[in-house]
Amino acid sequence: MKTPKPGIPVRGSKTGQPIMALLDLLGRSWAMGIIWHLYTGPNTFRGLQDYCESISPTTLNTRLKELRDCNLIERTLEGYALTEYGKELYELLEPMGNWARHRWVNSFKENNNKP
Amino acid sequence: MKTPKPGIPVRGSKTGQPIMALLDLLGRSWAMGIIWHLYTGPNTFRGLQDYCESISPTTLNTRLKELRDCNLIERTLEGYALTEYGKELYELLEPMGNWARHRWVNSFKENNNKP
DNA sequence: TAGCAAAGCTACTAAATTCATAGCGTCTAG
DNA sequence: CTAGACGCTATGAATTTAGTAGCTTTGCTA
Numbered sequence: 001m002k003t004p005k006p007g008i009p010v011r012g013s014k015t016g017q018p019i020m021a022l023l024d025l026l027g028r029s030w031a032m033g034i035i036w037h038l039y040t041g042p043n044t045f046r047g048l049q050d051y052c053e054s055i056s057p058t059t060l061n062t063r064l065k066e067l068r069d070c071n072l073i074e075r076t077l078e079g080y081a082l083t084e085y086g087k088e089l090y091e092l093l094e095p096m097g098n099w100a101r102h103r104w105v106n107s108f109k110e111n112n113n114k115p
Numbered sequence: 116m117k118t119p120k121p122g123i124p125v126r127g128s129k130t131g132q133p134i135m136a137l138l139d140l141l142g143r144s145w146a147m148g149i150i151w152h153l154y155t156g157p158n159t160f161r162g163l164q165d166y167c168e169s170i171s172p173t174t175l176n177t178r179l180k181e182l183r184d185c186n187l188i189e190r191t192l193e194g195y196a197l198t199e200y201g202k203e204l205y206e207l208l209e210p211m212g213n214w215a216r217h218r219w220v221n222s223f224k225e226n227n228n229k230p
Numbered sequence: 231t232a233g234c235a236a237a238g239c240t241a242c243t244a245a246a247t248t249c250a251t252a253g254c255g256t257c258t259a260g
Numbered sequence: 261c262t263a264g265a266c267g268c269t270a271t272g273a274a275t276t277t278a279g280t281a282g283c284t285t286t287g288c289t290a
Contacts, residue, residue: 012148018215023147032138056278071222100133107186171249
């Protein structure tokens with residue numbers, strides 16, 4: 001699977017606008033989950049496998065490669081870890097946690113839209 | 116495809132933590148792209164198809180259903196549009212645009228990691 | 231120093247998702 | 261009527277992901 005990077009054609013943009021490359025990258029299974037989890041600290045391949053429960057090693061490996069190619073994570077002595085860029089991105093993602101918990105959930109209580 | 120909602124088992128959380136449900140929902144092809152685009156204003160099914168270029172009507176339709184089930188978009192007389200919740204979510208996504216353009220791209224210039 | 235366990239994968243097949251294309255039914259304008 | 265736009269559905273092929281097994285290396289440790 002081709003790694004989406006700014007400047008090359010990606011899903012949603014033939015010219016590879018950075019935001020579209022980013023949305024393409026993050027819009028793949030487990031990509032955001034991995035970043036979310038790594039913020040708690042570096043982790044090993046098997047550790048991530050356990051965390052993700054249902055991820056296959058094939059997918060985990062390609063996802064890790066993509067995230068490395070895009071400079072969001074790197075390998076350290078303690079396992080995979082977020083880079084500076086990865087941490088910055090996490091911090092942009094973080095507010096979604098509170099929003100999901102405190103705002104989004106309300107939308108399911110209104111007009112009998114049960115989860 | 117099962118729509119991920121808070122409170123039910125989703126990818127990454129057997130108990131359906133809201134953030135995991137959200138990451139599951141957004142981690143599907145075109146989901147964030149649709150939200151990103153709809154912020155510019157309501158659009159029709161065919162309009163979205165054109166915008167997304169390579170999306171199939173099947174996928175577009177299931178994605179629209181999921182986003183509607185999760186209260187992020189709705190149908191209006193002018194076509195599909197973001198709900199209040201959808202707009203809120205967009206605003207959380209928005210900073211990623213600048214970050215991608217002004218920060219992330221730099222990571223590809225360092226250490227000859229060409230896009 | 232032989233054995234064992236953990237880590238980081240690769241290989242392979244099956245299932246699920248997505249794409250690509252064609253076309254149906256409804257509505258509105260001409 | 262007829263044509264075109266719209267919102268899809270149907271079908272089959274291609275791509276992605278899951279599931280399981282197991283190889284290779286490293287570091288104990290007995």
